Amino acid sequence: MLEFDKILLSVYTSLSAWFASNGIPVIWLDLLVMCISGIVIIAFVAVACLFLVWWERKISAHIQDRLGPMRTGPHGVLQTLVDGLKLLQKEDIVPRAADKRVYFWAPVVAFVAAYMAYIVIPFGKGLIARDLNVGILYVIAITTFTVISLLMAGWGSNNKYALLGGMRSAAQIVSYEVPLTISVLGAVMLAGTMSMNGIVEAQGPYFWKWYWLPQILGFGIYFVAATAEVNRTPFDLPEAEQELVAGFNVEYSGMKFAMFFLAEFVNMFTVSAIATTLFLGGWQPPIPGLSFIPSWIWFLGKTLALVFVLMWFRWTYPRLRVDQLMGFAWKFLLPLSFINLFLTGIGVQIFK
Amino acid sequence: MEDLRDEEFLINMGPQHPSTHGVLRLMLKMDGEFIRELTPYVGYLHRSIEKIAENRTYNQFAPFTDRIDYCASMPSNQAWAVAVEKLGAIEVPERAEYLRVIMTELNRIASHLIYLGVMSLDLGAVTPFLYTFREREKILDLFEMTCGQRLTYHYIRIGGVSRDIPPQFDKFCKDFIKDFRHKLDDYHAILTENPIFLGRTKGVGVLPLDLAKNYGASGPTIRGSNFAWDIRKAEPYSVYNKLRFEIPIGKNGDTWDRYIVRMDEMRQSCNLIEQAMEGLPQSDVIRAKLPAVLRPPKGEVFSRIEAPRGEMGYYIVSTGDKKPYRVKIRTASYGNLQVLGPISIGWKIADLVAIFGSLDVILPEVDR
Numbered sequence: 001m002l003e004f005d006k007i008l009l010s011v012y013t014s015l016s017a018w019f020a021s022n023g024i025p026v027i028w029l030d031l032l033v034m035c036i037s038g039i040v041i042i043a044f045v046a047v048a049c050l051f052l053v054w055w056e057r058k059i060s061a062h063i064q065d066r067l068g069p070m071r072t073g074p075h076g077v078l079q080t081l082v083d084g085l086k087l088l089q090k091e092d093i094v095p096r097a098a099d100k101r102v103y104f105w106a107p108v109v110a111f112v113a114a115y116m117a118y119i120v121i122p123f124g125k126g127l128i129a130r131d132l133n134v135g136i137l138y139v140i141a142i143t144t145f146t147v148i149s150l151l152m153a154g155w156g157s158n159n160k161y162a163l164l165g166g167m168r169s170a171a172q173i174v175s176y177e178v179p180l181t182i183s184v185l186g187a188v189m190l191a192g193t194m195s196m197n198g199i200v201e202a203q204g205p206y207f208w209k210w211y212w213l214p215q216i217l218g219f220g221i222y223f224v225a226a227t228a229e230v231n232r233t234p235f236d237l238p239e240a241e242q243e244l245v246a247g248f249n250v251e252y253s254g255m256k257f258a259m260f261f262l263a264e265f266v267n268m269f270t271v272s273a274i275a276t277t278l279f280l281g282g283w284q285p286p287i288p289g290l291s292f293i294p295s296w297i298w299f300l301g302k303t304l305a306l307v308f309v310l311m312w313f314r315w316t317y318p319r320l321r322v323d324q325l326m327g328f329a330w331k332f333l334l335p336l337s338f339i340n341l342f343l344t345g346i347g348v349q350i351f352k
Numbered sequence: 353m354e355d356l357r358d359e360e361f362l363i364n365m366g367p368q369h370p371s372t373h374g375v376l377r378l379m380l381k382m383d384g385e386f387i388r389e390l391t392p393y394v395g396y397l398h399r400s401i402e403k404i405a406e407n408r409t410y411n412q413f414a415p416f417t418d419r420i421d422y423c424a425s426m427p428s429n430q431a432w433a434v435a436v437e438k439l440g441a442i443e444v445p446e447r448a449e450y451l452r453v454i455m456t457e458l459n460r461i462a463s464h465l466i467y468l469g470v471m472s473l474d475l476g477a478v479t480p481f482l483y484t485f486r487e488r489e490k491i492l493d494l495f496e497m498t499c500g501q502r503l504t505y506h507y508i509r510i511g512g513v514s515r516d517i518p519p520q521f522d523k524f525c526k527d528f529i530k531d532f533r534h535k536l537d538d539y540h541a542i543l544t545e546n547p548i549f550l551g552r553t554k555g556v557g558v559l560p561l562d563l564a565k566n567y568g569a570s571g572p573t574i575r576g577s578n579f580a581w582d583i584r585k586a587e588p589y590s591v592y593n594k595l596r597f598e599i600p601i602g603k604n605g606d607t608w609d610r611y612i613v614r615m616d617e618m619r620q621s622c623n624l625i626e627q628a629m630e631g632l633p634q635s636d637v638i639r640a641k642l643p644a645v646l647r648p649p650k651g652e653v654f655s656r657i658e659a660p661r662g663e664m665g666y667y668i669v670s671t672g673d674k675k676p677y678r679v680k681i682r683t684a685s686y687g688n689l690q691v692l693g694p695i696s697i698g699w700k701i702a703d704l705v706a707i708f709g710s711l712d713v714i715l716p717e718v719d720r
Binding site: 168318320 | 361478543546549552703
């Protein structure tokens with residue numbers, strides 16, 4: 001009943017039959033499907049953001065011995081919606097000295113970059129907008145766009161704190177991109193494909209065969225580097241509130257601020273979804289006997305569990321310093337990820 | 353690396369900045385992330401408290417002392433009371449002295465809890481802040497049940513204290529101390545054993561002892577630099593010479609040492625409170641009999657006590673009138689803030705926040 005892929009497939013076949021009977025070229029059907037999947041992803045991203053923001057507030061509250069939002073809806077579930085409405089009404093302030101165009105486009109780039117990664121994420125069996133054969137490469141390429149948006153925001157605001165934040169983020173994301181990419185390669189070598197769906201299918205429905213076990217090092221490196229990628233504590237230097245006030249988004253208000261804010265949550269979900277796909281078997285159930293539960297539930301469950309860990313980090317750890325952050329990436333994570341790659345290569349040759 | 357250096361730029365940090373703990377303004381000359389020059393500008397919170405003192409009677413001025421260090425009002429009250437008592441040679445009932453010790457040590461814990469929370473907040477860890485405030489609430493409850501106030505107590509009056517502790521105080525206080533010892537272990541678990549916290553504090557902002565002495569730093573700031581200087585031991589006032597406690601000291605004078613000194617001091621304060629609760633004499637007299645308008649004899653007096661942030665001293669010149677002729681307040685934060693410049697040069701802006709947090713400066717005390 002909840003197997004969306006079968007429903008979608010039957011809708012697609014009936015639509016293509018209808019298109020064929022009316023003599024419309026198939027390309028129009030493909031365009032239609034693309035538009036619809038784009039809209040569906042936007043809707044999903046919006047809902048996911050609403051949920052994640054609320055969830056983070058609740059988790060932080062419970063970690064800190066508080067209740068968190070309680071007034072808007074049961075247990076404050078409508079809090080994010082109300083906050084969003086508030087941000088929509090806020091005055092859109094553009095600093096006089098700002099580089100107006102760069103300032104305007106920075107949040108857009110941030111959000112679009114975060115959103116585009118969702119095209120290749122396999123939400124369930126057959127639930128993938130485009131199963132690119134270079135899927136994981138595409139994700140890494142797209143998510144790096146975030147750094148451009150942060151640099152744009154830092155530069156465009158014409159504020160010293162924002163500039164320091166933008167510079168920090170550029171240095172940080174570029175550095176952590178390297179161990180992240182190399183740790184991803186381990187899983188790609190095991191699966192023999194870069195297609196996201198292909199990697200999931202290669203892992204099979206047995207949890208001990210998923211890549212977290214042979215790639216335990218890679219999984220760890222990926223997760224640490226991913227935390228840095230999405231600028232979360234202990235790597236939240238670009239927005240380090242206590243040092244840089246708010247970092248790159250210090251001059252932003254209203255909906256532009258909300259775009260940055262939402263992009264952070266979208267990115268958080270993205271990196272968790274990729275970790276799920278690469279190391280935790282994606283939408284596969286842990287044992288075949290549990291396959292009666294729809295695949296997308298498995299995917300969401302695993303992803304949200306990882307998101308929870310990210311939030312847990314955030315509300316537990318202090319923040320690193322810039323040089324410690326860089327040292328950690330280049331002197332520790334990078335050599336470790338090369339070792340992982342090397343060992344994986346040997347392993348793949350031996351156990352082929 | 354030298355030829356990569358670019359022009360220096362100025363950053364105005366504060367008075368509205370999340371981690372300047374109020375209204376401190378720092379002018380930073382930055383070289384990228386590095387601090388080359390630091391100038392603190394104080395005075396945003398100046399309320400002419402010393403001048404006000406000249407226009408009030410001795411008892412009328414006492415509530416103003418609450419506002420000097422609002423995170424630790426009890427010691428501020430006590431410093432004034434002790435100075436006036438010394439001036440007027442007033443004998444304080446023993447029960448009142450024990451109550452003073454209980455209250456000031458509780459306030460010391462409350463003040464150090466604010467330090468601990470804010471320090472971890474400055475380092476990016478938000479959660480300990482709420483934990484410490486949860487514990488501080490319990491101390492404030494104890495104060496509230498005693499004197500009805502939660503921030504500015506005006507509890508320690510000249511010649512004694514304003515009122516006796518209620519009957520339930522004993523149980524609540526003992527429960528709190530018992531519970532708080534476990535909570536201290538929790539703080540150690542979440543911060544002291546955290547490698548990121550260690551990395552951010554060990555070796556950062558080393559304050560050499562001679563520098564600390566030259567600038568008049570005191571309290572945990574100078575004790576962190578391996579110098580056992582505590583007024584409670586050096587010039588015992590109240591009943592501190594009857595109580596057993598140790599002075600925790602640091603080794604290197606870095607941010608970490610100042611942190612661990614305060615953590616250990618909270619434990620010592622727990623011991624002190626327990627001893628004072630044990631030794632509390634049964635008596636109805638909690639305040640010396642004094643005339644309605646106090647006229648201390650002509651003369652000058654300086655007396656100091658150990659406030660949570662360091663030495664707090666009052667210099668009073670009396671002409672035998674009902675109002676003091678001149679009052680000078682020596683606060684710990686003023687001396688402690690001055691070392692910020694010399695010890696944070698060459699460190700990064702993130703370290704500045706950590707160093708400043710570790711000095712535990714409170715701005716109303718600097719400006720008065």
